[in-house]
Structure formats: structure tokens, C-alpha cells
Amino acid sequence: MSAGDPVIEDGVEVDDRELAAAAAAGDRTAFETLIRRHGPALHRYARRMTRDEAAVQDIVQETFVAAWRQIEKFRGDSSPRTWLFAICSRKVADSHRVKRALPLDDRLLDPADPSAAADPFATLSNTEFLGALEEALAELPPRQRAVWMLREVEELTFPQIGTILNLSPDGARGHHHRARTTLQQRLQRWR
Template structure:
């Protein structure tokens, strides 16, 4: 049997190869998984927990701990990022259930709207738009908000979102449809 820890954990390795190596105890392969998927998982957690960097870090760290411990149960039936995002989702749900909702931080949403170029009026309009979007997202039911964030921000497919949220692609379509309709109504003045 070859020594797994000597395998090349380079970023070019597939998620499947990294997961198999990590399952066999290759910590370097798991570090590549963290480097590759950690930023997206953190962004998703940050939005789900209402913008608290501390809570998002805690949720992401707990998800990675669960992933390390649960790699033996990961069979590759879904993509590795889908499985990792589902761990973040479950940890976020647990955290939010025990806490009051907190609004999303404006700076977090600033990446969704490009900054104005030396135009004070446009800066004001952009700020108001972000505030309106934050409020509209905060008012969405949990599953609609999660589905919207995974689709629109993280670019996941309906199937990946369904696996992440432990639901069906049809339910995801419904959550997205209702969430988009609600956001469109609330953001109508910005069209």
C-alpha cells in the first residue's frame, strides 16, 4: 500500500481524488479542499447567519470539522462542494434557530452592485439599493433566501441546491420562483 501523505495535493487534483486521499488521512489533500471551497462556504454562511463574521467563521469551521470526521461516509453521490455546502447549511440552520435574526451587512452585499465611479449621487443611489435589497432578503422565508443565495450568488444548479437543502429540485424551483417574485415586487422601484 502506498503512503497517501506523499501524494501531490496540488490544486489541479479533482475534488473526488482529494476527497479519497483525505478519507485515507491525507491532511494536505484536506487543506486543498479547505482552500478551494472554504471561501464560498464562508460567503454562504455569512449570508445565512445575517452577516456576522464570527458566526460565519464558526459555522464554516464546524462544517469542516464535520467534513473531516464524516469523509468516510461521503460516497460521492453528490459533488463534494454540494456536500460541503449542505454541512454549512445545517450548521447555519442550527445557529439561527437559537438566535434572533440579524440584518445582512451592507458591505457584504456591496459585491453584488459595482461601486459608482466618482459620482456622489450614484453612491447614494447604490447605498439605497443595497439597503432595499438587504431588507428584501431579510424578509424572505429561510428556504427562499437560502435557495436564492445558492443560485444567484454561488451559481449552483437546481440539483446541487436540492442536495444542499435536503429537498427536491422541484421544491428548489418553487422556493426560487416565490423568492424571485417577492424580491421583484419589493425591488420594483429600482427597475
């Protein structure tokens, strides 16, 4: 099940918008379902935007506290996922700790092909590439890094990214293009 997919509750599908509406009516269980569904993605995003793991935990917690306090104001102009990312993005900016990205997920270090693990050169090359990617991401301006992470890792659309970061879809697309161009230049060795 991917983020935003309906959940089955008593044989009935419940999507994010229904959960948000139930949470706005005071249903804590519905809100907890939204937390379970989107918390990991928000944590990944916050972790890549700040180095301090304690700050990441605080950012995600503050995101959910703010969302709970504001859930009655959720108008549904965007999906609850996009709304939560927008809150998280503001909390990251508020933290004033957006300086360097943290290491990529450990699961990205696992070889996609189990036979690749037997090849030490491939493993070393993969590790070197991920280290170089991490460094290149850390050197991007924060907004470009945020757009790149939301697009490439969280697989959000440009309109969703624009909503989250208060950009037009074309503005998000432009930041993404500049980030990709910079990353391609810095990672040319691996092409």
C-alpha cells in the first residue's frame, strides 16, 4: 500500500480526505491513521533537510501537533498528504537548521541485485556514488534540495511540490531542473 491509498476499515475503504474530515470532527483514530500513513515520508523529508536527528524528530512531531491543531481549518484544496508536507516544510524552515542533507536511507545502500553483493568493486562503486550524491545534495540551495527530494524520493507532482513550498508548479519545475543540472555536473564521473 502506498501513501494516500485507501485503508479498509470494517470492509469499507477510507481515503485520506475521509480521514481528515473524521479527524476534523475530533476522531483521534482517524488522525492517528494519517500519522501512520504519512509519518515515515515526512520523517524522510525532514531528515534530508536537516542533519540533527533530534531536530528531525522535533520537526515531525511539531508537524503533527500543528496539523492536529489546524485540522478543522483543512479546506481540502490539496490532498492531506500535500497539506502535511506543507506544514513540515514550514517547520523545517522554522528550525533554521537547513544546512546539509543527511545520509540517504540505508536501504538505498542495499544492492538491488543480490548477486551485486558478491562483487566488491560494484559495492564499493555504489557506496562511493551514494557518498558523492549525498555531498552534491548537501551543496544544493535548500529550496532546490527540497524540490529534488520531494520529486525524486517522495514522487510528488510539481503542483503538489508547489503547494508544499509555496511555489508555482512551473517554479517547482525550474528548481528541479536546476537541481538536476547541478547534480549531473557534480556526478559526471558516474555517467
